[in-house]
Amino acid sequence: MSARYHSKLRIPEAPFRPRENPDYSFLHLPSPEDVAKPDCMADADTIRQLAFSMVRVLDDDQNAKGAWDPQLPVSELLEGLRIMTLTRLYDDRLFRMQRQGKLSFYVKCTGEEAIAVAQAMALRSGDMLFPTYRQQGLLLARGRELVDMMCNCISNSRDNQKGRQLPSLYSWKEGNFFSVSGNLATQFSQAVGWAMASAYKGEDHIASAWVGEGSSAEADVYHALLFASAYQAPVLLNLVNNQWAISTPQTVACGGTTFAVRGLGFNLPSIRVDGNDLLAVYAVTRWAAERARLGGGPTFIELFTYRAEGHSTSDDPDAYRPKDEWHSWPLGDPVARLKTHLIQRQQWSDEKQEELEYTLTEELTEAWGEAESYGSLQDGPHWPLSSMFDDVFKEMPAHLRRQRHQMEM
Ligand SMILES: Cc1ncc(C[n+]2csc(CCOP(=O)(O)OP(=O)(O)O)c2C)c(N)n1
Numbered sequence: 001m002s003a004r005y006h007s008k009l010r011i012p013e014a015p016f017r018p019r020e021n022p023d024y025s026f027l028h029l030p031s032p033e034d035v036a037k038p039d040c041m042a043d044a045d046t047i048r049q050l051a052f053s054m055v056r057v058l059d060d061d062q063n064a065k066g067a068w069d070p071q072l073p074v075s076e077l078l079e080g081l082r083i084m085t086l087t088r089l090y091d092d093r094l095f096r097m098q099r100q101g102k103l104s105f106y107v108k109c110t111g112e113e114a115i116a117v118a119q120a121m122a123l124r125s126g127d128m129l130f131p132t133y134r135q136q137g138l139l140l141a142r143g144r145e146l147v148d149m150m151c152n153c154i155s156n157s158r159d160n161q162k163g164r165q166l167p168s169l170y171s172w173k174e175g176n177f178f179s180v181s182g183n184l185a186t187q188f189s190q191a192v193g194w195a196m197a198s199a200y201k202g203e204d205h206i207a208s209a210w211v212g213e214g215s216s217a218e219a220d221v222y223h224a225l226l227f228a229s230a231y232q233a234p235v236l237l238n239l240v241n242n243q244w245a246i247s248t249p250q251t252v253a254c255g256g257t258t259f260a261v262r263g264l265g266f267n268l269p270s271i272r273v274d275g276n277d278l279l280a281v282y283a284v285t286r287w288a289a290e291r292a293r294l295g296g297g298p299t300f301i302e303l304f305t306y307r308a309e310g311h312s313t314s315d316d317p318d319a320y321r322p323k324d325e326w327h328s329w330p331l332g333d334p335v336a337r338l339k340t341h342l343i344q345r346q347q348w349s350d351e352k353q354e355e356l357e358y359t360l361t362e363e364l365t366e367a368w369g370e371a372e373s374y375g376s377l378q379d380g381p382h383w384p385l386s387s388m389f390d391d392v393f394k395e396m397p398a399h400l401r402r403q404r405h406q407m408e409m
Protein backbone atom coordinates (compact mmCIF):
# COMPACT_ATOMS: atom_id res chain seq x y z
CA MET A 1 0.00 0.00 0.00
CA SER A 2 1.43 3.36 -0.95
CA ALA A 3 1.23 6.17 1.57
CA ARG A 4 1.74 8.82 -1.10
CA TYR A 5 -1.58 8.52 -2.92
CA HIS A 6 -4.84 9.78 -1.41
CA SER A 7 -7.90 9.97 -3.59
CA LYS A 8 -10.23 12.70 -2.52
CA LEU A 9 -14.00 13.02 -2.77
CA ARG A 10 -15.53 16.41 -3.30
CA ILE A 11 -18.92 16.80 -1.65
CA PRO A 12 -20.80 19.45 -3.64
CA GLU A 13 -22.11 22.17 -1.34
CA ALA A 14 -24.37 25.19 -1.52
CA PRO A 15 -22.48 28.51 -1.46
CA PHE A 16 -24.51 29.68 1.54
CA ARG A 17 -26.64 28.05 4.21
CA PRO A 18 -29.26 29.44 6.65
CA ARG A 19 -28.01 32.30 8.83
CA GLU A 20 -25.02 32.97 6.56
CA ASN A 21 -24.66 36.22 4.64
CA PRO A 22 -24.92 35.48 0.93
CA ASP A 23 -22.33 37.26 -1.18
CA TYR A 24 -22.39 36.36 -4.87
CA SER A 25 -19.55 38.67 -5.87
CA PHE A 26 -17.61 35.54 -6.92
CA LEU A 27 -19.87 35.19 -9.99
CA HIS A 28 -18.28 36.46 -13.16
CA LEU A 29 -20.89 38.66 -14.84
CA PRO A 30 -19.59 40.28 -18.03
CA SER A 31 -20.97 43.64 -19.06
CA PRO A 32 -23.34 43.55 -22.07
CA GLU A 33 -20.74 45.18 -24.33
CA ASP A 34 -18.20 42.44 -23.64
CA VAL A 35 -20.16 39.68 -25.37
CA ALA A 36 -20.07 39.58 -29.17
CA LYS A 37 -23.08 38.48 -31.19
CA PRO A 38 -22.14 36.02 -33.93
CA ASP A 39 -24.12 35.35 -37.08
CA CYS A 40 -26.92 32.93 -36.25
CA MET A 41 -25.47 30.38 -38.68
CA ALA A 42 -21.98 30.53 -37.17
CA ASP A 43 -20.17 27.24 -36.78
CA ALA A 44 -20.73 25.87 -33.25
CA ASP A 45 -17.00 25.47 -32.76
CA THR A 46 -16.29 29.16 -33.43
CA ILE A 47 -18.68 30.41 -30.73
CA ARG A 48 -17.68 28.15 -27.84
CA GLN A 49 -16.96 31.16 -25.65
CA LEU A 50 -20.71 31.87 -25.37
CA ALA A 51 -21.06 28.75 -23.22
CA PHE A 52 -18.63 30.12 -20.61
CA SER A 53 -19.63 33.77 -20.72
CA MET A 54 -23.11 35.28 -20.33
CA VAL A 55 -25.24 37.20 -22.80
CA ARG A 56 -26.64 40.31 -21.16
CA VAL A 57 -28.44 43.36 -22.57
CA LEU A 58 -29.59 45.31 -19.51
CA ASP A 59 -26.55 46.51 -17.58
CA ASP A 60 -26.39 47.03 -13.82
CA ASP A 61 -28.24 50.35 -14.24
CA GLN A 62 -30.87 48.73 -16.52
CA ASN A 63 -29.76 50.50 -19.69
CA ALA A 64 -29.84 48.38 -22.87
CA LYS A 65 -26.33 47.94 -24.27
CA GLY A 66 -24.25 45.81 -26.57
CA ALA A 67 -24.61 43.80 -29.75
CA TRP A 68 -27.36 41.53 -28.39
CA ASP A 69 -29.85 44.39 -27.81
CA PRO A 70 -32.87 43.19 -29.82
CA GLN A 71 -34.09 46.80 -30.24
CA LEU A 72 -37.67 45.80 -29.49
CA PRO A 73 -40.33 48.45 -30.00
CA VAL A 74 -41.56 50.00 -26.74
CA SER A 75 -45.02 48.50 -27.28
CA GLU A 76 -43.51 45.00 -27.13
CA LEU A 77 -41.48 45.81 -24.04
CA LEU A 78 -44.61 47.08 -22.33
CA GLU A 79 -46.45 43.91 -23.31
CA GLY A 80 -43.56 41.86 -21.89
CA LEU A 81 -43.80 43.81 -18.63
CA ARG A 82 -47.57 43.31 -18.53
CA ILE A 83 -47.34 39.54 -18.94
CA MET A 84 -44.49 39.19 -16.44
CA THR A 85 -46.50 41.22 -13.92
CA LEU A 86 -49.59 39.09 -14.61
CA THR A 87 -47.54 35.92 -14.14
CA ARG A 88 -46.29 37.12 -10.75
CA LEU A 89 -49.76 38.18 -9.56
CA TYR A 90 -51.32 34.97 -10.88
CA ASP A 91 -48.77 32.95 -8.90
CA ASP A 92 -49.39 35.00 -5.75
CA ARG A 93 -53.14 34.48 -6.07
CA LEU A 94 -52.93 30.75 -6.61
CA PHE A 95 -50.41 30.35 -3.80
CA ARG A 96 -52.84 32.11 -1.45
CA MET A 97 -55.69 29.92 -2.66
CA GLN A 98 -53.60 26.84 -1.85
CA ARG A 99 -52.93 28.16 1.65
CA GLN A 100 -56.70 28.61 2.08
CA GLY A 101 -57.27 24.96 1.13
CA LYS A 102 -58.78 25.76 -2.26
CA LEU A 103 -56.03 24.01 -4.24
CA SER A 104 -54.11 20.90 -3.28
CA PHE A 105 -50.71 22.10 -4.52
CA TYR A 106 -49.06 24.91 -6.45
CA VAL A 107 -45.72 25.83 -8.07
CA LYS A 108 -44.66 29.48 -8.44
CA CYS A 109 -42.09 30.80 -10.90
CA THR A 110 -41.31 34.00 -8.98
CA GLY A 111 -38.03 35.54 -10.13
CA GLU A 112 -38.01 33.49 -13.34
CA GLU A 113 -40.83 35.24 -15.22
CA ALA A 114 -38.58 36.73 -17.92
CA ILE A 115 -37.70 33.29 -19.24
CA ALA A 116 -41.10 31.99 -20.29
CA VAL A 117 -42.44 35.41 -21.26
CA ALA A 118 -39.48 36.47 -23.43
CA GLN A 119 -39.21 33.06 -25.04
CA ALA A 120 -42.92 32.96 -25.89
CA MET A 121 -42.55 36.43 -27.42
CA ALA A 122 -39.56 35.34 -29.49
CA LEU A 123 -41.19 32.17 -30.84
CA ARG A 124 -44.10 31.80 -33.28
CA SER A 125 -47.53 30.51 -32.30
CA GLY A 126 -47.04 27.40 -34.48
CA ASP A 127 -43.87 26.43 -32.62
CA MET A 128 -44.39 23.58 -30.17
CA LEU A 129 -43.58 24.13 -26.49
CA PHE A 130 -42.42 21.32 -24.18
CA PRO A 131 -42.32 23.06 -20.79
CA THR A 132 -41.74 22.19 -17.15
CA TYR A 133 -44.14 23.13 -14.35
CA ARG A 134 -42.36 26.52 -14.00
CA GLN A 135 -43.26 28.00 -17.41
CA GLN A 136 -46.81 29.21 -16.75
CA GLY A 137 -45.68 32.47 -18.37
CA LEU A 138 -45.75 30.67 -21.74
CA LEU A 139 -49.48 30.08 -21.34
CA LEU A 140 -50.15 33.64 -20.26
CA ALA A 141 -48.08 35.02 -23.14
CA ARG A 142 -49.93 32.81 -25.62
CA GLY A 143 -53.27 34.05 -24.34
CA ARG A 144 -54.59 31.06 -22.38
CA GLU A 145 -57.72 32.13 -20.48
CA LEU A 146 -57.04 32.68 -16.76
CA VAL A 147 -60.25 30.80 -15.95
CA ASP A 148 -59.04 27.72 -17.83
CA MET A 149 -55.69 27.76 -16.05
CA MET A 150 -57.40 28.10 -12.68
CA CYS A 151 -59.90 25.30 -13.43
CA ASN A 152 -56.93 23.12 -14.31
CA CYS A 153 -55.48 23.80 -10.85
CA ILE A 154 -58.78 23.34 -9.01
CA SER A 155 -59.45 20.08 -10.93
CA ASN A 156 -63.12 20.97 -11.36
CA SER A 157 -65.64 20.23 -14.10
CA ARG A 158 -63.98 22.66 -16.55
CA ASP A 159 -60.50 21.20 -16.05
CA ASN A 160 -59.37 20.14 -19.52
CA GLN A 161 -57.32 17.34 -17.92
CA LYS A 162 -60.37 15.99 -16.11
CA GLY A 163 -58.78 16.11 -12.67
CA ARG A 164 -56.03 13.66 -13.57
CA GLN A 165 -53.06 15.97 -13.17
CA LEU A 166 -51.32 17.68 -10.30
CA PRO A 167 -52.17 21.42 -10.24
CA SER A 168 -49.49 23.38 -12.20
CA LEU A 169 -48.98 20.53 -14.68
CA TYR A 170 -50.93 22.24 -17.44
CA SER A 171 -51.76 21.07 -20.93
CA TRP A 172 -53.12 23.15 -23.82
CA LYS A 173 -53.32 21.41 -27.14
CA GLU A 174 -54.79 24.38 -29.04
CA GLY A 175 -51.92 26.57 -27.83
CA ASN A 176 -49.23 24.05 -28.87
CA PHE A 177 -48.32 23.62 -25.21
CA PHE A 178 -47.40 19.99 -24.53
CA SER A 179 -48.69 18.41 -21.29
CA VAL A 180 -46.26 19.03 -18.45
CA SER A 181 -44.96 15.73 -17.14
CA GLY A 182 -44.42 14.95 -13.46
CA ASN A 183 -41.62 12.62 -14.55
CA LEU A 184 -38.84 15.12 -14.94
CA ALA A 185 -36.86 15.61 -18.16
CA THR A 186 -39.01 13.44 -20.42
CA GLN A 187 -39.96 16.52 -22.44
CA PHE A 188 -36.43 17.00 -23.85
CA SER A 189 -36.54 13.83 -25.95
CA GLN A 190 -40.15 14.45 -26.91
CA ALA A 191 -39.28 17.92 -28.19
CA VAL A 192 -36.39 16.59 -30.26
CA GLY A 193 -38.62 13.90 -31.76
CA TRP A 194 -41.29 16.47 -32.58
CA ALA A 195 -38.71 18.76 -34.18
CA MET A 196 -37.27 15.89 -36.23
CA ALA A 197 -40.77 15.12 -37.54
CA SER A 198 -41.37 18.77 -38.36
CA ALA A 199 -38.12 18.96 -40.37
CA TYR A 200 -38.84 15.61 -42.03
CA LYS A 201 -42.20 16.96 -43.20
CA GLY A 202 -40.50 20.13 -44.47
CA GLU A 203 -42.39 22.44 -42.10
CA ASP A 204 -40.94 25.60 -40.64
CA HIS A 205 -42.29 25.03 -37.12
CA ILE A 206 -39.66 24.46 -34.49
CA ALA A 207 -39.81 22.99 -30.98
CA SER A 208 -38.64 24.45 -27.71
CA ALA A 209 -38.11 22.45 -24.52
CA TRP A 210 -37.24 23.44 -20.97
CA VAL A 211 -35.60 21.49 -18.17
CA GLY A 212 -34.42 22.44 -14.67
CA GLU A 213 -30.72 22.23 -13.86
CA GLY A 214 -31.42 19.54 -11.26
CA SER A 215 -33.39 17.43 -13.75
CA SER A 216 -30.55 17.82 -16.23
CA ALA A 217 -28.84 15.06 -14.25
CA GLU A 218 -31.34 12.66 -15.88
CA ALA A 219 -30.05 10.58 -18.77
CA ASP A 220 -33.08 11.61 -20.88
CA VAL A 221 -31.43 14.99 -21.40
CA TYR A 222 -28.34 13.43 -23.00
CA HIS A 223 -30.33 11.10 -25.24
CA ALA A 224 -32.09 14.22 -26.43
CA LEU A 225 -28.85 16.16 -27.00
CA LEU A 226 -27.39 13.30 -29.00
CA PHE A 227 -30.43 12.90 -31.24
CA ALA A 228 -30.73 16.68 -31.66
CA SER A 229 -27.09 16.87 -32.68
CA ALA A 230 -26.97 13.80 -34.91
CA TYR A 231 -30.12 14.74 -36.83
CA GLN A 232 -29.69 18.53 -36.52
CA ALA A 233 -33.29 18.85 -35.32
CA PRO A 234 -34.81 22.35 -35.30
CA VAL A 235 -35.16 22.60 -31.54
CA LEU A 236 -34.24 24.95 -28.70
CA LEU A 237 -33.04 23.05 -25.65
CA ASN A 238 -33.36 25.36 -22.65
CA LEU A 239 -31.82 24.51 -19.31
CA VAL A 240 -33.16 26.75 -16.56
CA ASN A 241 -30.50 27.05 -13.88
CA ASN A 242 -32.40 28.57 -10.96
CA GLN A 243 -29.69 27.41 -8.48
CA TRP A 244 -31.91 24.93 -6.58
CA ALA A 245 -33.58 21.59 -7.23
CA ILE A 246 -35.88 21.61 -4.20
CA SER A 247 -33.18 21.56 -1.44
CA THR A 248 -30.33 20.36 -3.68
CA PRO A 249 -27.94 23.13 -4.78
CA GLN A 250 -26.98 23.41 -8.44
CA THR A 251 -23.42 22.32 -7.60
CA VAL A 252 -24.64 18.71 -7.32
CA ALA A 253 -25.82 18.54 -10.94
CA CYS A 254 -23.16 20.83 -12.40
CA GLY A 255 -19.60 19.62 -11.93
CA GLY A 256 -17.91 22.92 -11.29
CA THR A 257 -18.37 24.73 -14.61
CA THR A 258 -21.35 26.19 -16.47
CA PHE A 259 -24.26 24.01 -17.53
CA ALA A 260 -24.05 25.48 -21.02
CA VAL A 261 -20.75 23.73 -21.72
CA ARG A 262 -22.59 20.40 -21.80
CA GLY A 263 -23.86 21.26 -25.27
CA LEU A 264 -20.29 21.62 -26.59
CA GLY A 265 -19.64 17.91 -26.20
CA PHE A 266 -22.46 17.34 -28.67
CA ASN A 267 -21.13 20.01 -31.03
CA LEU A 268 -24.17 22.20 -30.37
CA PRO A 269 -24.04 25.98 -30.28
CA SER A 270 -24.33 26.58 -26.55
CA ILE A 271 -25.18 29.92 -25.01
CA ARG A 272 -25.44 31.08 -21.40
CA VAL A 273 -27.76 34.02 -20.85
CA ASP A 274 -28.89 36.26 -18.00
CA GLY A 275 -32.32 34.71 -17.37
CA ASN A 276 -33.52 37.76 -15.42
CA ASP A 277 -33.16 40.08 -18.40
CA LEU A 278 -36.16 39.91 -20.74
CA LEU A 279 -34.20 41.58 -23.54
CA ALA A 280 -31.29 39.17 -23.37
CA VAL A 281 -33.52 36.09 -23.20
CA TYR A 282 -35.54 37.39 -26.14
CA ALA A 283 -32.41 38.07 -28.20
CA VAL A 284 -30.85 34.66 -27.61
CA THR A 285 -34.13 32.87 -28.29
CA ARG A 286 -34.62 34.78 -31.56
CA TRP A 287 -31.06 33.96 -32.59
CA ALA A 288 -31.58 30.25 -31.91
CA ALA A 289 -35.05 30.17 -33.52
CA GLU A 290 -33.72 31.87 -36.64
CA ARG A 291 -30.87 29.36 -36.81
CA ALA A 292 -33.28 26.42 -36.45
CA ARG A 293 -35.63 27.79 -39.13
CA LEU A 294 -32.73 28.36 -41.53
CA GLY A 295 -31.69 24.72 -41.20
CA GLY A 296 -28.87 25.36 -38.72
CA GLY A 297 -30.24 22.82 -36.22
CA PRO A 298 -30.49 22.90 -32.43
CA THR A 299 -29.16 25.33 -29.83
CA PHE A 300 -28.51 24.57 -26.18
CA ILE A 301 -29.28 27.50 -23.87
CA GLU A 302 -28.53 27.88 -20.16
CA LEU A 303 -30.81 30.47 -18.57
CA PHE A 304 -29.08 31.71 -15.44
CA THR A 305 -31.58 32.73 -12.79
CA TYR A 306 -32.66 32.25 -9.18
CA ARG A 307 -35.75 30.54 -7.76
CA ALA A 308 -37.00 33.30 -5.49
CA GLU A 309 -39.51 31.28 -3.51
CA GLY A 310 -40.02 27.73 -2.32
CA HIS A 311 -39.89 24.86 -4.80
CA SER A 312 -43.64 24.42 -4.36
CA THR A 313 -46.30 24.86 -1.70
CA SER A 314 -44.83 21.72 -0.04
CA ASP A 315 -41.38 23.26 0.51
CA ASP A 316 -39.78 25.50 3.15
CA PRO A 317 -36.59 27.00 1.65
CA ASP A 318 -35.58 28.64 4.94
CA ALA A 319 -34.51 25.17 6.07
CA TYR A 320 -31.67 24.96 3.56
CA ARG A 321 -30.68 28.45 2.35
CA PRO A 322 -30.42 31.93 3.87
CA LYS A 323 -33.73 33.67 4.36
CA ASP A 324 -34.38 36.21 1.58
CA GLU A 325 -31.25 35.14 -0.30
CA TRP A 326 -33.01 36.29 -3.45
CA HIS A 327 -32.42 39.91 -2.43
CA SER A 328 -28.68 39.25 -2.68
CA TRP A 329 -28.96 37.75 -6.15
CA PRO A 330 -26.76 39.97 -8.33
CA LEU A 331 -29.00 39.67 -11.40
CA GLY A 332 -31.97 41.13 -9.54
CA ASP A 333 -35.69 40.84 -10.16
CA PRO A 334 -36.70 40.56 -13.84
CA VAL A 335 -39.94 42.51 -13.40
CA ALA A 336 -38.29 45.37 -11.51
CA ARG A 337 -35.44 45.50 -14.03
CA LEU A 338 -37.66 45.89 -17.08
CA LYS A 339 -39.85 48.38 -15.22
CA THR A 340 -36.79 50.49 -14.32
CA HIS A 341 -35.53 50.28 -17.90
CA LEU A 342 -38.82 51.60 -19.24
CA ILE A 343 -39.06 54.33 -16.60
CA GLN A 344 -35.56 55.52 -17.52
CA ARG A 345 -36.67 55.74 -21.14
CA GLN A 346 -39.66 57.78 -19.95
CA GLN A 347 -42.04 55.17 -21.29
CA TRP A 348 -43.45 54.06 -17.93
CA SER A 349 -43.79 55.18 -14.30
CA ASP A 350 -44.32 53.73 -10.81
CA GLU A 351 -47.88 55.06 -10.90
CA LYS A 352 -48.60 53.26 -14.17
CA GLN A 353 -47.16 50.05 -12.75
CA GLU A 354 -49.41 50.38 -9.68
CA GLU A 355 -52.40 50.97 -11.95
CA LEU A 356 -51.48 47.93 -14.03
CA GLU A 357 -51.18 45.76 -10.92
CA TYR A 358 -54.55 47.00 -9.70
CA THR A 359 -56.25 46.18 -13.02
CA LEU A 360 -54.62 42.75 -13.25
CA THR A 361 -55.59 41.98 -9.64
CA GLU A 362 -59.21 42.79 -10.48
CA GLU A 363 -59.03 40.51 -13.52
CA LEU A 364 -57.65 37.71 -11.36
CA THR A 365 -60.38 38.15 -8.75
CA GLU A 366 -63.05 38.00 -11.41
CA ALA A 367 -61.46 34.98 -13.10
CA TRP A 368 -61.17 33.10 -9.77
CA GLY A 369 -64.86 33.70 -9.06
CA GLU A 370 -65.76 32.38 -12.49
CA ALA A 371 -63.41 29.39 -12.15
CA GLU A 372 -65.03 28.35 -8.85
CA SER A 373 -68.45 28.55 -10.51
CA TYR A 374 -67.33 25.37 -12.35
CA GLY A 375 -66.66 23.63 -9.05
CA SER A 376 -64.47 23.96 -5.98
CA LEU A 377 -61.87 21.52 -4.68
CA GLN A 378 -63.97 20.78 -1.58
CA ASP A 379 -67.45 20.50 -3.06
CA GLY A 380 -66.99 19.80 -6.75
CA PRO A 381 -68.44 19.03 -9.18
CA HIS A 382 -65.39 17.01 -10.24
CA TRP A 383 -65.04 14.59 -13.10
CA PRO A 384 -66.66 11.23 -12.26
CA LEU A 385 -64.16 8.61 -11.09
CA SER A 386 -65.13 6.31 -13.92
CA SER A 387 -63.83 8.88 -16.42
CA MET A 388 -60.30 7.75 -15.52
CA PHE A 389 -60.76 4.94 -18.03
CA ASP A 390 -61.43 7.36 -20.90
CA ASP A 391 -58.85 8.75 -23.35
CA VAL A 392 -56.29 6.02 -22.76
CA PHE A 393 -57.03 3.62 -25.59
CA LYS A 394 -58.82 4.49 -28.82
CA GLU A 395 -60.96 1.42 -28.23
CA MET A 396 -61.24 0.42 -24.60
CA PRO A 397 -59.93 -3.11 -24.02
CA ALA A 398 -62.28 -5.65 -22.44
CA HIS A 399 -60.48 -5.76 -19.09
CA LEU A 400 -60.87 -1.99 -18.64
CA ARG A 401 -64.51 -2.15 -19.65
CA ARG A 402 -64.95 -4.79 -16.94
CA GLN A 403 -63.17 -2.67 -14.33
CA ARG A 404 -65.25 0.37 -15.16
CA HIS A 405 -68.40 -1.67 -14.91
CA GLN A 406 -67.32 -2.99 -11.47
CA MET A 407 -66.65 0.58 -10.33
CA GLU A 408 -70.07 1.76 -11.42
CA MET A 409 -71.87 -1.09 -9.63
C1 LIG B 1 -37.75 11.51 -12.74
C2 LIG B 1 -38.05 12.30 -11.48
N1 LIG B 1 -37.17 12.34 -10.46
C3 LIG B 1 -37.45 13.04 -9.34
C4 LIG B 1 -38.64 13.71 -9.22
C5 LIG B 1 -38.95 14.50 -7.93
N2 LIG B 1 -38.75 15.94 -8.14
C6 LIG B 1 -39.76 16.75 -8.48
S1 LIG B 1 -39.29 18.33 -8.72
C7 LIG B 1 -37.67 17.97 -8.38
C8 LIG B 1 -36.61 19.04 -8.45
C9 LIG B 1 -36.35 19.52 -9.83
O1 LIG B 1 -35.45 20.59 -9.80
P1 LIG B 1 -34.96 21.33 -11.11
O2 LIG B 1 -34.87 20.36 -12.24
O3 LIG B 1 -33.75 22.09 -10.80
O4 LIG B 1 -36.17 22.30 -11.49
P2 LIG B 1 -36.86 23.43 -10.61
O5 LIG B 1 -37.91 22.75 -9.76
O6 LIG B 1 -35.81 24.10 -9.80
O7 LIG B 1 -37.49 24.36 -11.58
C10 LIG B 1 -37.54 16.62 -8.06
C11 LIG B 1 -36.27 15.96 -7.71
C12 LIG B 1 -39.55 13.65 -10.31
N3 LIG B 1 -40.71 14.30 -10.28
N4 LIG B 1 -39.24 12.95 -11.43
